[in-house]
Amino acid sequence: MIKTIPLNKLVQSPRNVRRHADPAADAELKASIAARGLLQNLIVRPGTKGKFEVEAGERRRKAMLALAEDKVLSKDHEVTCLVLEDTAEGAIETSLAENFHRLAMNPADEAQAFVALIDGGASVEDVARRFGLTVRFVEGRLRLARLAPVVFAALASGEITLDMAKAYGATSDQEIQARVFEQISSAYYAPNPDSIRRMVLTGTVRGIDPRARLVGRDAYLAAGGRIERELFDDEDSEAWADVALLEELAAAKMAEQAEALAAEQGLAWVKPTLDPYASHDLVEGLVRLPAEPAPLTEAELARLDELDTSYDEHAAVLEDENSAEAAIAAAEAAIAAIERECQDIRARPPVILPQLKAEAGMILVLSRDGTPVLQPVFYGERQVDPAGDDDGIEVVTDEGSESPRRSALSKRLVDELAMQRRDVLALHVASDPALALDLMVFTLADADTLDYRARAATTLRGGVPSGPITGFEARDAAASASLAEFRSGLDEHWRAGASVSERFEQFRALSDEARAAWLGHVVGRSLEASLNMAGERRIEFHDHLGSQIGIDMAAWWRPTAANYFDRVSKAVILDALSAVGGPGLASRFASVKKGDLAMSAERVFAGTYITEVEVRDRALAWVPEVMRFAGAAPVEAERLEPQLTEPTEDAVAAGGANDDDQTPRELAA
Numbered sequence: 001m002i003k004t005i006p007l008n009k010l011v012q013s014p015r016n017v018r019r020h021a022d023p024a025a026d027a028e029l030k031a032s033i034a035a036r037g038l039l040q041n042l043i044v045r046p047g048t049k050g051k052f053e054v055e056a057g058e059r060r061r062k063a064m065l066a067l068a069e070d071k072v073l074s075k076d077h078e079v080t081c082l083v084l085e086d087t088a089e090g091a092i093e094t095s096l097a098e099n100f101h102r103l104a105m106n107p108a109d110e111a112q113a114f115v116a117l118i119d120g121g122a123s124v125e126d127v128a129r130r131f132g133l134t135v136r137f138v139e140g141r142l143r144l145a146r147l148a149p150v151v152f153a154a155l156a157s158g159e160i161t162l163d164m165a166k167a168y169g170a171t172s173d174q175e176i177q178a179r180v181f182e183q184i185s186s187a188y189y190a191p192n193p194d195s196i197r198r199m200v201l202t203g204t205v206r207g208i209d210p211r212a213r214l215v216g217r218d219a220y221l222a223a224g225g226r227i228e229r230e231l232f233d234d235e236d237s238e239a240w241a242d243v244a245l246l247e248e249l250a251a252a253k254m255a256e257q258a259e260a261l262a263a264e265q266g267l268a269w270v271k272p273t274l275d276p277y278a279s280h281d282l283v284e285g286l287v288r289l290p291a292e293p294a295p296l297t298e299a300e301l302a303r304l305d306e307l308d309t310s311y312d313e314h315a316a317v318l319e320d321e322n323s324a325e326a327a328i329a330a331a332e333a334a335i336a337a338i339e340r341e342c343q344d345i346r347a348r349p350p351v352i353l354p355q356l357k358a359e360a361g362m363i364l365v366l367s368r369d370g371t372p373v374l375q376p377v378f379y380g381e382r383q384v385d386p387a388g389d390d391d392g393i394e395v396v397t398d399e400g401s402e403s404p405r406r407s408a409l410s411k412r413l414v415d416e417l418a419m420q421r422r423d424v425l426a427l428h429v430a431s432d433p434a435l436a437l438d439l440m441v442f443t444l445a446d447a448d449t450l451d452y453r454a455r456a457a458t459t460l461r462g463g464v465p466s467g468p469i470t471g472f473e474a475r476d477a478a479a480s481a482s483l484a485e486f487r488s489g490l491d492e493h494w495r496a497g498a499s500v501s502e503r504f505e506q507f508r509a510l511s512d513e514a515r516a517a518w519l520g521h522v523v524g525r526s527l528e529a530s531l532n533m534a535g536e537r538r539i540e541f542h543d544h545l546g547s548q549i550g551i552d553m554a555a556w557w558r559p560t561a562a563n564y565f566d567r568v569s570k571a572v573i574l575d576a577l578s579a580v581g582g583p584g585l586a587s588r589f590a591s592v593k594k595g596d597l598a599m600s601a602e603r604v605f606a607g608t609y610i611t612e613v614e615v616r617d618r619a620l621a622w623v624p625e626v627m628r629f630a631g632a633a634p635v636e637a638e639r640l641e642p643q644l645t646e647p648t649e650d651a652v653a654a655g656g657a658n659d660d661d662q663t664p665r666e667l668a669a
Contacts, residue, residue: 001083002041005052006076007068010044010061013053028133030063034072035130038064042081055084107165108156111145114138140166148174151181167196176200183244194275195251199243208236211250211274213370223249250274250366257372258364269361270374278363278375286379289360291350300345307338314338318595328595352378441515442507444522449495449503457500462526477563479556483524490517531626546629553628554621559605564624565598573601580604580618581611 032039042057054061067073117127124142128135144155147168155165168177180199184191205212207227212220217235221227226241240246254272262270273282296304317323317331352360360378367373444462491514497503507515530539546553559565565573574597578586581604589597603609607620 003081003083004078005044005081007061007064007073007079008075009051010042010054010079010081011047011051012058012061013045013047013055015053015055026059026063029059030066031130031133033060033063034067038079042079043084044081045084052081052083106156106158107141107144107162108152111141111152114141115145118142143169146172146174148177148181151177154181161193163193164191164196167193168200170197171200173200180244191247194279195247199247205240205243205246206236207234207238207240209240210276210366210368210370211246212240214253214366214372215246215249219249220246225249247274254364254366254372261364261374262361265362265374266357267361268359270364271361272364272372274366276365276368278365278377282363283379286361286381289352289356289378289380291352291376291378293348294351296345296348304342304345307342311335311338319599321593321596323595328593350376350378356380437519438508438515439504441519441522442504444526445507445518446500446503462522477557486517487521490514490521532628532630533626540630543630551629553623557623557627559602559623561598561602565601566595570594570597573597576622576624577601577604580622581615585611585615 038060040057040060042060043055044052044057045055047053061079064073064077064079068075068077114127118124122130124135124138127133128138144152144165147155147165151160151165151168154160155162168181171177177200180196183199184196207217217227220240220242223245224242225245228239228241251272251274254274258270258272262268271282273279314331314334317327318335323331356378360380362378363375364372365375439458440460443458443460447462491510494503494506494510497506507518510518527542528539529537530542531537532543559576574586574590577589585604589600592600600609604611605619605622607616609616609619611619
């Protein structure tokens with residue numbers, strides 16, 4: 001029976017099957033009711049005390065209540081309802097059917113509807129406001145309506161996805177859209193939004209394009225590809241006209257290479273892409289698997305020893321004041337080559353445990369020079385709880401029984417119950433800050449345990465940044481040594497636990513001091529590398545942290561020939577000397593050779609060069625501006641000319657002499 005019921009007489013039914021809401025969708029519904037009124041009846045059942053319980057339409061009821069609070073509707077606004085007289089079980093079935101048998105509108109239908117409203121005189125803002133949508137959403141649907149007819153028809157029929165349709169819309173030229181659609185329709189490989197977007201934005205491809213370099217000119221021409229050349233074009237600048245054919249050939253070659261690499265590496269799979277990176281779509285549903293750099297071989301260790309010996313020999317040439325300019329230049333070039341080779345040897349590819357490798361995969365990207373490159377990251381399929389088909393899952397309900405008994409739990413119900421159980425646990429963790437802190441620290445620290453059997457309990461992740469240079473360690477730096485000492489002093493007895501639960505209990509049993517040390521460790525090791533300079537190395541928050549803490553950078557890092565002065569120009573060294581000792585100090589070293597100048601600067605800034613106390617103090621407090629944390633005042637140079645003196649016998653005895661026999665390593669120490 002249809003009847004109108006005052007809004008304040010409608011209450012939520014305990015049998016309504018909808019338990020979760022979507023704030024954005026609810027806002028859209030509220031705007032729709034405010035603009036056009038209620039378009040669909042509520043389904044209700046008589047309750048107690050003259051109330052009616054809403055079996056279907058709870059979102060609409062709440063939207064009208066919100067409008068009543070906004071004074072848009074009255075509290076006793078008459079609502080058209082279908083009143084049921086069936087049983088509670090029948091009401092549940094009605095609620096389920098009303099919510100279950102719904103079909104979201106096709107984006108093409110939405111686009112056509114919005115166009116009709118706009119053609120009727122409404123503005124984009126009017127449409128967005130009346131439907132509770134953003135202006136950007138409405139404009140996006142209107143752009144879909146302007147797609148080439150063949151593309152729009154494919155969207156309406158479900159032949160292409162919404163993301164693919166948006167990719168076609170990257171250009172407003174419908175002829176290009178239609179041509180690319182026709183080319184892709186005849187291709188054997190499955191296109192993706194990225195490849196479609198590339199094709200509609202570029203009518204031709206230059207010979208220097210990574211795809212062209214991968215396929216090769218001869219293979220492209222042999223497949224029927226066309227090349228257009230202007231008078232002064234070369235093979236890099238010539239235009240390859242058949243982009244779809246090139247994409248097809250490149251995709252086939254990448255697929256072939258991926259298959260070969262999977263077999264060669266013993267991987268479960270290798271996914272190819274024509275992009276120079278692994279897009280989000282490509283790795284969606286995958287999880288990163290832990291891997292470590294491959295160990296050095298005996299031959300590589302022997303080669304590193306040879307390089308170390310050669311380095312010392314060439315360094316001796318640089319330290320010798322009598323070395324000729326040509327010998328110094330040759331030594332510097334040799335040392336640079338040695339450093340490059342050492343870095344190449346230490347830049348080990350990652351390796352994965354044998355038991356994981358059979359199920360692991362990698363992404364094959366196309367580098368900008370047209371070379372297929374395996375990204376050094378291993379992926380695995382995301383682990384999903386085992387579930388049955390749509391009408392039930394296998395569960396063991398009899399304790400001690402080895403044969404499972406079928407239970408009428410659908411996968412949807414299992415997922416809903418899991419989310420509700422999660423919320424109960426989350427509430428109690430959120431209410432216990434001490435437990436929450438322990439859980440966070442333990443989860444980040446336990447990531448090093450590499451327990452591959454246990455499914456991740458939270459989304460907390462705190463991976464160590466790889467850093468801009470692979471394998472670099474500042475072993476002689478005071479902070480690096482202290483950090484290593486701090487790490488070695490952490491209490492790791494809790495790692496003996498066989499399971500995550502055991503390790504967590506043992507971790508919580510540590511003293512407050514031990515757990516606090518782990519907190520500092522896991523947070524500290526997550527910091528990225530940064531400098532106080534413009535560009536990609538700048539992280540302003542690091543400067544804020546450093547200035548808040550009041551870090552005295554000079555107490556933790558001193559410039560030496562090895563870590564700074566040998567690596568900068570002579571002018572930079574002289575500027576640094578002038579900053580602490582005035583022009584007089586800089587002019588004293590102006591004619592000194594670069595190698596000798598670097599060694600002398602090291603002694604000045606280590607405080608072992610004999611000079612006035614004020615100059616020595618400024619030198620000991622100086623660090624390059626890029627090493628400071630913004631907010632700490634740099635050392636100012638005094639206008640007085642410092643009076644340099646020769647080393648005294650007392651100074652020599654105290655170890656502060658200008659000892660030319662000391663090596664850079666000894667001075668650094």
